[in-house]
Structures are given as structure tokens and as C-alpha cells.
Amino acid sequence: MNKQLKKVLQSKRDQHLEELKAFLRIPSISALSEHKRDVQQAAEWLAQSLKKAGLENVRVMATKGHPVVYGDWLHAEGKPTVLIYGHYDVQPVDPLDLWETPPFEPDIRDNKIYARGASDDKGQTFMHIKAVETLLQIEGRLPVNIKFCIEGEEEIGSPNLDPFVAEHRELLQADVLVVSDTPMLEKGKPTVCYGLRGLCGLQIDVQGPKRDLHSGLFGGGVQNPIHALVHILDSMRNEKGEITIEGFYDRVQPITDEEREAYRALQFNEEEVRQELDVPELFGEQGYSFLERTWVRPTLEVNGIYGGFQGEGIKTVLPAQAHAKITCRLVPDQDPEEITRLIQRHIEKHTPPGVKVSTQLFDKGKPFLTPFDHPAIQAAGRVLEKAYGVSPAYTRMGGSIPIVETFHSLLNLPAVLMGFGLPSENFHAPNEHFHLENFDQGLVALCYYWFELEKALGQQ
Template sequence: MYDQVETFLNEQRSSHLDILQDLLRIPSVSADSAFAGSVREAANFVRQQLAEAGMEAAIHETPGHPIVTGEWRKAGADAPTVLVYGHYDVQPPDPIDLWTTPPFEPTIRDGKIYARGATDDKGQMLTHILSAAAWLKTVGRLPVNVIFVIEGEEEVGSNNLDNFLAAHKKDYACDVAVVSDTSMYAPGIPAITYGLRGILACEVTVKGPNRDLHSGVFGGSVKNPLLALSEMLGKLQDDNGRIQIPGFYDGVTALTADERDRFAALPFDEGEFQRDLGVKALFGEEGYSTTERRWARPTCDVNGMYGGYTGEGPKTIVPSSATAKITCRLVPHQDAKALTESLKDFLQDNLPQGCEMEFRTYHGADAHVFDTSGPFFQSASEAIKHAFGKEPVFIREGGSIPVVATFSEIFGVETLLLGWGLNSDNLHSPDEHFSLDNFYGGIQASARLWQELGQGGK
């Protein structure tokens, strides 16, 4: 039966590319209310694709942007139920002038398709819809039961997804989740991501005088909030890269020798990495490799800092306030909520006299590391090997995908993170692109995955 599917996929490459281009033309920028109509258009497009594939498709209203679902549940009680997640919203395209071609006019150059959302996540999400459609249009059935949940708010924090899934806990109960919103390890090296760091995000504001002051008249008589905030932030990390927030490393387990060996065996050139970033030296927690620091060790970063005058030329003031945005990437056994409170207390304890502090909490998510020896991961490995002609490597990802924690908490399932894109695809940047070979390979791998999961059963 799978031979029919594979033949069909090869014959439909041109049609599949047309569908991808049509979706990429829709400027579904969720962060900007001016694009609300286009976000709705993208939701309708995805619903139509699911319906045309042969699924029961629906649009569900939320206080924000719609969630689209598609269901096919005729494989039987003994077959696993797979929940596929993706998102149809995209990042803003700014700065527009740095795009070689317009961000919502998909253009093919050198075997890649350039457009906002090409990799993140329209192209990757679409691979699973097209593969399911291939099975239903050729064989007439899938080897597994499938539920698609495609949201339109991933790029703005998935504000309504958790409530939606919790409300449909029984309806969408599943055995495993599949997400393609990560990357291959490198060109020609497919990967399965088995670990994600968690995250906490917050904002701190230091307030001083009740207005901006003339630095000549008042300078030296009050504490400058920008200097105060700089001093506080400088205490977050020591010279060896260790985070100084109390309790930050409590419960953090050491990397196993096997895992460190596997990381070290991956092709990685530190010199090339450094040159690509344009830095004169690398820095991080002492005693760990660059890969280990990026994937498997906790961090604390200041994402932005502002206050006072930032326009052209000088303006001699003591600013009335200063603000910084902070995120910490977390590893298993770190508690995002507890560490957020610890960070708040640490900053308060280091607040200079004469200043006041305001602290705002944003989102948080715990880290996840999955056991790759389980049957679902082995099925995914076989599917990827078949499609790309090479065994995938198992990697961790330094970023965070909060929906993985949601699937674990609500449904109690593991998530297969199967990325077809590359970190070099300019996600969130001008000239975002997606290799067409990886797009077609992703469809093939997804189609094979349904067979491998079906053969394995529950």
C-alpha cells in the first residue's frame, strides 16, 4: 500500500508546491491587528486543505485568532491516535528593505523557496497535511487515527491554545504528538529533537526621580536608574558563566557520559560557529562545550534594556526610570515559577538605595527530555531514514516549545519533534526560506511515519 502513496507523492510535487505558495502568499501576521483579516484567511485555507484531504475539518473561535482542527478516526481502537500540531501564523516581516524579494511573494532561488513562514511553520506544518491526504486519496485510509490542531497564535504566545486543549481533553486524547517546528542538525543530516529547554520571561523596571532631570543641575545627587539597573543585571552571572540567582542549579542533573559523547561526536566546528556569529571569542559556563551550553545547560540572558534618551545626538539627563527584559532557559528539574520568584527576590535584594523596583512576569514553561528508546521514537527514526536515506541523529534544542509541556500535562504523552528545516533558514529574519528537497522529503517522511506508527500499534 505504501508504494501507492509514494508514487502519488512523487507525481504531486508540482501541485504540493502550488499549495505551499498559495499559503505563503497570505500575510498571516498574528502580532499586528492590521493583518487580522489575513490571519482569518490563512485559517480558512488550512481548514480547506484538511477537508479536501478527507478529514472532518472545523474552525474554532477563540478570544484571539481561530484554531483549526481536522480529524480522521477510522483506523480502529488498536491503532495509535496521533495529534499533529502546527501553526499558520507568522512573524512580522520587518525590516522589509532587507528582503531580496517581497516577503509574501514566494520566490524560488537555488532550490529554496523564500517567503515569510516558509519554514516557520507553514512549510513544515503542511508536510503532514499533504502526507495524510496522499494516504486517503490513494489507499482510502490511514494506518493511524489522526487529529490535527493548527493554531494562529504561536508567534504571540499561544494565549488561547492551552484553554482550548484542556476543554477538549477527552475529544483529543492521543497516544503521541507530532510537531514539525524544529530543525535538522545540518544540511543532509536529519534529526529528531528529544529535549527542549524550558523558559521563564520577565521584565524589571527601576524607578528613580519622578521625572527626567538635568544632569548638570541634579547629577550626582540622585541614583541614576540606568546605572542602578546595570549594576543589578551585572550580578546575575559571574566571570565563569555561572548564574547567581539563589537556587538556580538546585535539582539540575549532570549530563551523562553517553550523552556528552554523542554531542561530541556530532560534526561541529567552533571556529566556523564563531566566525558565523562575528564574535571574537565564545563565552559560557565553565566546564562545558558550546553544544552542551546551548542545548543542555540553564542560562540567564538580558534581552533588551532601555531608558532615558535614545534619540540622535546628546541629551544631558538623569532618566527617571530604566527597564530590562530578561529570560532564563531552563533544563529538567528546574521550576519556572519558583525561579521567577527567586529572580525577583534577587533583583530586589540588589536594588540600590533611592530606587524602587517593579517586576512583571510573562510566560514560563518547564524543560522536557524524552526517552529515545521508546517505540514511537524508533518509528520516527525509521520513517526519516526511509525518506532522507540517512539515520537521523538525536539532538536537543536550546529553545522552548511550550506546547510540548501542554501535551505532557493535558494528555500525558510524548512529542516527536521532527524538523525538516534548518537553523540557517532565517527564521524570524529577512529572506526566510525552506529547501524544496527538505519540503518534499518531509512529506515523504511524514507519510512513512503513519505506516511505521501503525505497524507498531499502541
């Protein structure tokens, strides 16, 4: 089957890429209400693609927000069932002027496809559909049962997927969850991710006087909300990169010696990261490597800060308000709701006189960890080595996919996070792209995986 598989994939490559371009042209930005119809269009496009691939029971299922697309193939009697999760919504495209080509006009250059969603996550979700379609064309059957659950709200924190999963437990029940929404360690190094950080986010709103004031008349006599906000934010971290919020680290699991040795064995080049980012030096919590800081240590980052006059030149104003958005990446066993309460308590304690402070809560998700010696994880490593010709890396990931923990807690599913993007592909930024070499090799790996998974889970 190996030679035939690669031959079929090669013969279908141009067709697959044209279909992917059609998918990428749909501006399915879940965060912006003006794109609600586009998000619906993307869901309907996906449903048609699943039907064309040979999936059955395909449905566009309503939620209180954007819909979930479901489809299945359940004719492998007595064999394991796999739930494939992905998302079809994308991030906003701002700043638009930094895109070399329009974000929703896919362009292939240097063997990369450029468009919003190319890597995160339309391209990778599309690969799963094409892998199933290819196997059904070649074999007429699949070695395992397959279910697809593709949502349209991942980029806004999946607010409606938890209740959707809870309501449809029987429909979504499976033996393992497979997700391709994580990056490879680096170019040419396929990766199986076995852990994700959790997430909590909030906005800090500082209110001073009831209106903007003339800084000459009132400056020095009234608290400046921007100064107050800077004081609050500065109190959250020290010069060593440590988070100073009381209780923040209380539940953090220490890194084991085995994990540290495994990360050292990856021989990750921090200097290359520094050069790629064009910064004078890397910075983070002292006593930890870059991988440890970004995979297994929690963070608190200011994502945005604004207030006062933003135009060209200067305006001598004492602003009435100031705002900041912060997010924390969390690790086992931190709870996002508890961390949010600790941050709110810290803000109250460090609010200077003369202003009122409130908070708005946003995304939250629990961290997740699967033992990397789980049979499904090891099966993924074997097929990646077969497709790429090199040993894979087993890693954790600094990002968050909150729904993975939901599938685990509600359906008791182990998760295989086998992504094909690269950290340099600008997901969430202008000029997002996807390396087509990973589109090609990843399709081969996914086709192999279902056969390898049948054997691995059948031996349990």
C-alpha cells in the first residue's frame, strides 16, 4: 500500500491544494460579528468536503454561537474509534498593511501556502479529511472507526463547545482523541505533543476622573490612570522573571530530572531563536531553559495596554481611563478560576489611591497532560519516523487548546497531539503560511497512523 498511497497522493496534490485554497478564501473570523455569515459558510463548506470524502451522518450542528461540524465512518466493527478534533475559524488579520498578499487570497510561493488559517488550523484539519478520503479510495474501508468534530469558536476560547460535548457525549464517545493544531519542534523534526498549558485571561480597567483633563491644570493633583495601571502591572513580576502574585506557584508541579534530561537531549538551539526574533537576548524565569519556560512553567504576560491620546504628535491630556489585557499560561495542577481570583486579589491589594479598578474575565482553560508512553502516542511517533525518516520529538507545548482537557474530563479520552505546522509560520500574525513539505509528509503520516493505531490499541 505504501507505493500506491504516495502515488495517489501525488496525483491528487494539485486538486487538494485547489480545494484548500477554496477553504482558505472564506474569511471565517469568529471574533468579529460581521463575519458570522462567513463562519457559517465555512461550516457548510466543511460538511460538503466530509461528504465528498466518504464520511456519513454529516451534520452542521447549531450551538449558541457558531456551529460544530460532525461526520463519521463507523464500519470497522470491533476496532477502536478515533475522534478527530479541529477548528475552522481563524484569527482577525490586523494589521492588514503588513500582509505581503491579501490574507484571504491564498498564494503559493517558495513551497509555502500563504493565507490566514493556512497553518492554524484550516490546513491541518483539511489534511485529516484528505487522509480519510484517500484511504477510502484506495482500500474501500478504514482500519478504525472515525468521527470528526470540527468547531468554529476555538479562536475565541470555545465558549460553546463544553456544553456541546456534554450534551452529545454518546455521539462523540471514542477511544482516543487526535488533534493536529500544534507545531513541530522545528523544520524537519516531526513532533508528538503530550502536554498543553492551560489559560486564563482578563482585562484590567482603571477609571480616574470622569473625563479627560488638561494636564497643565490638573497634572500633579489628580491620579493618572495610566500611572496607576503601570504600577499594578509592574507589581506582578520581578526582575528575575518570577510572578509575584501570592499563591501563583503553589500548585505547580516541579520538573522531573527525567523531563529535564529529555529536553536537553533535544539539543534545542536558543541562539537561533534569539536571532530569528532579532532580540538582544532571551528573557524569562531564572533557573530554567527556554523550553522549560515555554512548556512546563506558568506565565503572566501583558498582551495589550492602552489609554489616553494615541494620535500623531502630543496632546497634553490626563486621561480618564487606562486598560490592559493580560493572559496566563498555566501548568498542571493550576486551576484557571483559582489563578484568576489570585490575580484579582493582587490587583485590589496593589491599586494606588485616586482610581477605581475593575476586571473583565475572558478565555480560560485547564492544562492537560498525557503520559508519553501511552500506546497511541508511541504509535504516532512510529508513523512520523516512517514518513519523515527521522526520530520524532516528544514534547509539551506552551500554547493552550482548552477543549482537549474537556474531551478528557467528559469523555475520558487520551489525546494525541500530532501537528504539522512550524513555530515560524506566523499563525495569529500577518503572512501566516504553511510549509507544503509538511502538507505532503503529514498526509502520508496520517494515512499510516490509522493502521498503526489499530495495532497499538488492539494490543492493550
